[in-house]
Amino acid sequence: MIPRPIQHQLLTTLYDTFADWADTFAFVCRKGCATCCTRSVTMTSLEGEWIVNFLDEAGRRSELAAHAFQPATNRESQCTTNAFVAAHLRGESVEEAENWDMRPCPFLKEESCSIYPVRPFGCRLFASQDSCAVSGVAEMPPGYLAGATALLQYIEHLDNGGRWGTMVELLTGLNNGQAENYGEPAAPIPGFLIAPDELALVEPLLHDLLAQEVNGQTFAQWLQVSRP
Ligand code: SF4
8 A cells, every 4th residue: 555645646746747738728717617616526535635634724624514515315326437447348337327416516615616726636627628607518629538537547546445436425524534434445447448549649648647756656656556
C-alpha cells in the first residue's frame, strides 16, 4: 500500500497533468456557470480526505454536519468506474443509475465552488464546447471522455482499500469516521474502454502521466506498487 502522503502527491500530479491536457481544448466553461454542480458528483475517499483536510484548515469542518450533506436515503448501490469497465470488458450489460440526486452541490455558493482548489476529479473533468446551460447537455470532443475516464480509473486504482461513491455520502462517512459504511469498495483497473479512433487523442495524456516522477518513482511504477 502506498503511504497516504504519496497517494496525495500522485493525485495532484494527475490533476495537473489532466489540466494541461484539457487546456488544449476550446471549452466555454467559465466561473459562474454551474449547471454540472449537482449532488450526483462521484469521487474516491482519497479525494474526500483532501477535501476534509482543506475544510479543517479553513475552520469549515462543521459544514459537513449540515443537513445538505445527508445522503439521499433511497440511493441504490452503483458500479464504481472500474467495476463498470470490468463488466463491459466481460461483455455484461450494466444498469445505468436512474436515481441520481440532481439538486445543487452543497459547496456551490453564489454560483462558485467554495472548495475549488480541492474539488474532486469528477468536477474537473466536466466541460463543454457549447453552453450546457442552454442545451442541458455537455458537448465534449471525441476522445475527451475516454481520456478523463481512464484517469478516473487510475484514481480509483490508487485508492486501494478506500471507497468510491457520491461526494456527499463519502464526506458524510469521512466526517463521522465510518467511511467504510458508505459507497462501494474502490476496485483495481481491469483494462480500459478506449475505442481505436480515440487512441491518438488519449495516448499522449496517458503517456505524459505515466512518465511523471513522484517521490523518486514514475507514476507507472507507483501504480504497480498500489496493486501488485
Ligand atoms: S465541489 Fe465545487 S465544482 Fe464540484 S460540484 Fe461542488 S461546487 Fe461544483
